[in-house]
Amino acid sequence: MSKRAHNFCAGPAALPTAVLERARAEMLDYQGRGLSVMEMSHRSDEYTAIAEKAERDLRELLAVPDNYKVLFLQGGASQQFAEIPLNLLPENGVADYVDTGIWSRKAIEEAQRYGRINVAASAKAYDYQAIPAQAEWQLSHDAAYVHLASNETIGGVQFDWLPDVGDVPLVVDMSSDILSRTIDVSRYGLIYAGAQKNIGPSGLVVVIVREDLLGRARSACPTMLNYKVSADNGSMYNTPATYSWYLSGLVFEWLKEQGGVAGMEARNRQKKERLYGFIDNSAFYSNPIAPSARSWMNVPFRLADERLDKAFLEGADARGLLNLKGHRSVGGMRASIYNATGPEAVEALIDYMTEFEKERG
Missing domain, CATH: 3.90.1150.10 (Aspartate Aminotransferase, domain 1)
Structure with a gap:
């Protein structure tokens, strides 16, 4: 085998060599079935087992409570910038967003297309080199949710604390730090993460959403972007990103082996x-x-x-x-x-x- 380089890419990022080696071994013939996972029907018993195991392993790794749905969706984290307000922000409501860098600003810009957005705090005053203390935040009294990016990949800024937002759902983009250190999922209303950093290859986004937040989508929300539709159909309302889902499952197995x-x-x-x-x-x-x-x-x-x-x-x-x-x-x-x-x-x-x-x- 040729020597592997040290890959410091921000994403798509390095994958464990052991995962790639296993995927290579199973590429042409998955467990004696005579075909690749990429060629499988997502409705087949073989693929259903792959998908269900990946979800079980992720739930175990993050200790996801039973009253949360785990969704394996497409469109990357950037699609969630629209999907979140379409599902969680009422027509005449307001949502609070915290600006700590480029990705949180992109989320703000997209959400503003769908409703009233209050930028409750911004790191601009600190040249995006620090995070404003919560005492500086101006939260709305009636926000539908509070959104933040836990880690900004471009600026290298990360929360080392969790804000207290009371009973308001906390919605967090964890694309670049999910599975990197322990979290208490019950403190969040919704967590989303593009796969291509700590989960698997690009083409997939994982959403962990508390069940009481389902069924709130606007009537104009596209069916494909409705969290409840995705949850009710086991993330298979349409053909999912099957190979990315499979590889992510292999990464979850590898993570369990690493402690x-x-x-x-x-x-x-x-x-x-x-x-x-x-x-x-x-x-x-x-x-x-x-x-x-x-x-x-x-x-x-x-x-x-x-x-x-x-x-x-x-x-x-x-x-x-x-x-x-x-x-x-x-x-x-x-x-x-x-x-x-x-x-x-x-x-x-x-x-x-x-x-x-x-x-x-």
């Missing part, structure tokens, strides 16, 4: 502390994010001289350290260290950063 979410949290804590610690102790590299808001999953950093960025990236690529270029909107570098990017990848990156600093610093 579950608690095991991943310990490993991820080690990775982020090692990388941030190195950056903070260097005069050549820097990270601008307030320590309390630093992302565990996406670590942006800058070189002391941005004219060296190209050489840094070329050297990294030559060493199999891939996709370190920062998002075009912020520049610099970004190392995404999701679950499948192990401690050895972080150590290889630090070794290269040390070498580059000695040569160019």
Whole structure:
């Protein structure tokens, strides 16, 4: 087998090698059936078993309470920006949104097409390098829900606390940090996550929604976007993203073998502390994010001289350290260290950063 590179891509992101190897082994002949999962009817007994096991494993990993539905949908997290207000925001109602970066702003812009949106707090005053304390938030007294992004992949800003919004449903985009550390699902009304970071390949979005929030969709909500329709049909109102769902199930099995979410949290804590610690102790590299808001999953950093960025990236690529270029909107570098990017990848990156600093610093 050819050597695997260390992939720091923000998404589609690295997948566990063991998962890819198993998928390869089952590619042409799934468990003796003589066909690929990609060729299976989603109504077949074989595929139904795959889908049901994936849901059971995810429920176990996150300790999802029985009064929540787990949906495996299409359209990615960005489609949820419209699907959420269509399902949860009454025609004349208001929803509260917290702006902490590009993805939460995209959610706000889309939701404004469907109703009144109150931006209860914004990190703009902090140059999107910190999260406003809840004392600064201006929540509505009658909000249908409160929306936030738990982790901003582009800016590298993450909540390390959970806001108190009373009985109002808390709706959270967890696309880039779901399954990376333990959470209490019962504290949320709805969690959604695009798959291509910590769950599986692109083409799938997971929605975990409390049952009492189903059946509230507007009459104009498209059938395909109605959560209750999806829940009533086991996420199979139409043909789902079968192969992405299957691969995500393999990732859930792999996560259980790694000690579950608690095991991943310990490993991820080690990775982020090692990388941030190195950056903070260097005069050549820097990270601008307030320590309390630093992302565990996406670590942006800058070189002391941005004219060296190209050489840094070329050297990294030559060493199999891939996709370190920062998002075009912020520049610099970004190392995404999701679950499948192990401690050895972080150590290889630090070794290269040390070498580059000695040569160019």
